[in-house]
Amino acid sequence: MNRHEFENKNGSDWNKFELQLENSKGKKGTSDNHKLPSRFRKICYDLSLAQYRMFGQQICDRLNGLAIVGYRQIHRxxxxxxxxxxxxxxxxxxxxxxxxxxxxMVVSFVFLGPFFAMWWSADKEIEWVQALLGAEAMSDIEGMYGKDANSVEYLRQEHGSNFMMFAHYINNNVGIDFRIFAGGIFFGIGTLFFLIYNGLYLGAVVGYVEYAGSPELLWKFVAGHSSFEILGMLVVGMAGLKIGFALLAPGQLTRGEALTRAGRGGLPLLIGGACMTSLAAV
Incomplete structure (x- = not known):
């Protein structure tokens, strides 16, 4: 194959690759973006062939330029x-x-079972709820969700400013998420414990507000904030249980290898759940 035949045979491929690079620079995107790696390999092959057969400086320079730009585009x-x-x-x-x-499904059952059980018990035996919450927590609940309460004003008085309210909310809820996730290292037992405890505690809060406060104020807050907070907590619980199950049943891997693999797989759940929890504070 001479230089002319080589150029006629492959020129259309070079033009397509060059056009695709131009579109990528302009961020227009093309429907054949998936072809970029294979076209890049073809350019590299043609460049090496042109240099080996000495088809001329002009062709080699063009192919070399396309290869450089293509490499930067792929590895940018x-x-x-x-x-x-x-x-x-x-x-x-x-x-x-x-x-x-x-x-x-597992973490939802582990959290919601105790939550609804404690909520139901408030209507039957309020002493269970009072024993779990304690006097200080009940006083805070009445300050935020009492019959004539203003939760925002109460929290502002407690923490001094809107920013400090936000910081306290983030610190408290992200701290809960961290404990739930970190509990997975104890073969998942810690994760299950914190999910059960938070289910019991939040169920007690709802039950106590139904008993002595204004449920309307509470459910307004839940509708605007707690949906993200609770879902985020459950997603982080998924990551914690993933680590726990990996340690319990590592299969053919060592426990260290299983922990590393589960940690990588659970990291998106941890980050996503923590972001959902943080969003609840906005």
């Missing part, structure tokens, strides 16, 4: 922070959640 860093953020919450996080949906 992910664009802006926003792009990575969207990729995580629209792709990585949902995919990790779907893979572990059975764990979601």
């Amino acid at each position: 860093k992910r664009g802006a922070f926003g792009e990575g953020f969207l990729h995580f919450f629209l792709g990585t996080f949902p995919a990790a959640f779907r893979r572990e949906w059975k764990l979601f």
Whole structure:
């Protein structure tokens, strides 16, 4: 094959690759983005062939330029922070959640069972609720959700400013998430304990408000904030149980290897759950 035949045979491929690179620079995107790696390999092969057969400086320079730009395009860093953020919450996080949906069923049962049991018990034996909450917690609940209470004003008086309210909320709830996740290292027992305890405690809060406060104030808060907070806690619980189950049944892996693999798989759940919990504070 001479230079002319070589150029006629492969020129259309070079033009397509060059056009695709131009579109990528302009961030227009193309429907054949998946072809970029294979076209890049073809350019590299043609470049080596052109150099080996000495088809001329002009062809070699063109192919070399395409190879350099193609390499940068394929190995470029992910664009802006926003792009990575969207990729995580629209792709990585949902995919990790779907893979572990059975764990979601487990943590939901472990949390909601005690929650509804304690809520129900408030209507039968309020002493159980009072014993779990204690005098200080009941006083705080009455201050926020009493019949004539203003929860925002009460919290502002307690913490001094809106920012300090926000900081306290984040510190408390992210701290709970961390304990739930870290409890997985004890073969999942710690995760189960904190999920059960939080189910009992929140059920007691709801039951006490129904007994002595204004349920309407509580449910307004739940509708605006607690849905994200509780879902985030359950997602973090999924990550904790994933670690616990990996340690309980490592299979052919050592427990260290199983822990590492489960940690990588559970990291998107931990990050996603913590972000949901933080969103509840907004």
